[in-house]
Amino acid sequence: MEHIRTCEEIISALDPKDAASRELVSRAYEFAQNAHATQTRYSGAPYFVHPAEVGYRLAHMGMDAHTIAAGLLHDCLEDAGVASAILEAQFDREVLSLVRGVTKLGALRYRGLERHTESLRRLFAATAQDIRVLIIKLTDRLHNAKTLEFVPADKRARIAHETLEIYAPIADRLGMSVVKTALEDASFPYAYPKEFERTKELLKERKRENERRLEKAEKDLKRVLAEAQMREFRTEARVKGTYSTFRKLQRKQWDITAIHDIMALRIIVPTLADCYAVLGLVHKQWRPVPGKIKDYIAFPKPNGYQSIHTTVYTGDGGALEIQIRTEAMHRESLYGIASHLTYKEVQGRKKRGGGLDWIRQFLPGGGSAQREVSAHVKPRASRTVPEWVKELASADTDTEESEEYLENLRTDFFSHRVFVFTPKGDVIDLPLAATPIDFAYAIHTEIANKMAGARVNGKMVSLETPLHNGDMVEIITKASAKPSRKWHDVAKTTLAKKMIRAALSARKQEDAGVRKTQKKF
Numbered sequence: 001m002e003h004i005r006t007c008e009e010i011i012s013a014l015d016p017k018d019a020a021s022r023e024l025v026s027r028a029y030e031f032a033q034n035a036h037a038t039q040t041r042y043s044g045a046p047y048f049v050h051p052a053e054v055g056y057r058l059a060h061m062g063m064d065a066h067t068i069a070a071g072l073l074h075d076c077l078e079d080a081g082v083a084s085a086i087l088e089a090q091f092d093r094e095v096l097s098l099v100r101g102v103t104k105l106g107a108l109r110y111r112g113l114e115r116h117t118e119s120l121r122r123l124f125a126a127t128a129q130d131i132r133v134l135i136i137k138l139t140d141r142l143h144n145a146k147t148l149e150f151v152p153a154d155k156r157a158r159i160a161h162e163t164l165e166i167y168a169p170i171a172d173r174l175g176m177s178v179v180k181t182a183l184e185d186a187s188f189p190y191a192y193p194k195e196f197e198r199t200k201e202l203l204k205e206r207k208r209e210n211e212r213r214l215e216k217a218e219k220d221l222k223r224v225l226a227e228a229q230m231r232e233f234r235t236e237a238r239v240k241g242t243y244s245t246f247r248k249l250q251r252k253q254w255d256i257t258a259i260h261d262i263m264a265l266r267i268i269v270p271t272l273a274d275c276y277a278v279l280g281l282v283h284k285q286w287r288p289v290p291g292k293i294k295d296y297i298a299f300p301k302p303n304g305y306q307s308i309h310t311t312v313y314t315g316d317g318g319a320l321e322i323q324i325r326t327e328a329m330h331r332e333s334l335y336g337i338a339s340h341l342t343y344k345e346v347q348g349r350k351k352r353g354g355g356l357d358w359i360r361q362f363l364p365g366g367g368s369a370q371r372e373v374s375a376h377v378k379p380r381a382s383r384t385v386p387e388w389v390k391e392l393a394s395a396d397t398d399t400e401e402s403e404e405y406l407e408n409l410r411t412d413f414f415s416h417r418v419f420v421f422t423p424k425g426d427v428i429d430l431p432l433a434a435t436p437i438d439f440a441y442a443i444h445t446e447i448a449n450k451m452a453g454a455r456v457n458g459k460m461v462s463l464e465t466p467l468h469n470g471d472m473v474e475i476i477t478k479a480s481a482k483p484s485r486k487w488h489d490v491a492k493t494t495l496a497k498k499m500i501r502a503a504l505s506a507r508k509q510e511d512a513g514v515r516k517t518q519k520k521f
């Protein structure tokens, strides 16, 4: 039987533990426990196992008391029949709006695929108001994915596929690698049973050799660092997720010997300078594999991930990936956006100065990626909503069919994004193959509607030029410029298309109006 997280366990993970936070969490715990008292899970366990686990995981991620309370209460409206008014009276508006955000559609207005996409749209709409909704939803999905074995077989595969195609990529985009990997590995066996078995077998064959190589490298490395007078560091083994290994196997024609990062050695050091010092020592000790050095500190991944990766020949005929990062980067790489919603991280950031720069623009007083976040202000969650979430929430419901909406989710939003910069250094997040037109509409509709040209990295380019990661884009405007049908066809984002259509139809009406007036005279 699954263990029910106790209130004490959740409180002990809570940070900060002020009286008000403790009180709110305990009250939510008790309320949810009573509300679900007579219900059971598919596993036969008491239903409360589930919300208690969600609350615990949220506390563990460092989320605030309101989010934890909402996590404990997240199924009260939908599954325990508690009225919204009661939840608001017992707690407050903030808790109620978080719980509502994660609650699926109440009325049966939609069925099948429509119902499913409508729930997703609602989820993104609620998330656009408050990013914490999405974090609760992911945590909810994570526990459900981990208990898939008890779910009836007909539902199981559907939930597993949906988790792999929608929820895991969302977690990835938010930089929450712990959640992403857990979602993937819990769903993989039920979504692709044969491939899972094959991957597991291959991994088993390699396990001992990988472990031996890692252990030896770790020992050697500790000696090398000690000889160089480096004292403050710690190492850990990173094991690649099974699903992620499978995806790589597919790309490598199932040749497992071509994958060098099934196990990687992580070195965590206090400062940025230490990272580069360690890289030097590693390369002095072992010859690096050409083309495998990736400096994600200087060039973070689109989701904010920072680390130095290098693969080295270990001298026994094999190779090993080594990842070097600071403690702050490490925490961010595990919890992503969730690590930015806590007071202590905002304070810490000021001291360390590292981190997910792109997220700063969403914090209060943001707008410039260079601006420092005030240490006194706790970020309001609603302000930290990334642009892509807002875009998903505002997708045109009239013109977009359910299939198309899901397809957009899979392709546009999660698999490929480019991150480009404004001349002031703000980061703009766009789908792959986006053009200066999409960029302009992502910044400001007024500017976009007067666009006459664009400069990318200082060079004039046509408005159809695809943008690449790291491009600096500048829009040139002219009073006489106006949107055209062609812009509409070139545009990649839903937002740009929508705005261009609006501008075109406004102009059509204007023209018609002008003709009418002319006739009168």
Ligand code: MN
Pocket: 050, 074, 075, 140
């Ligand atoms: Mn739930």
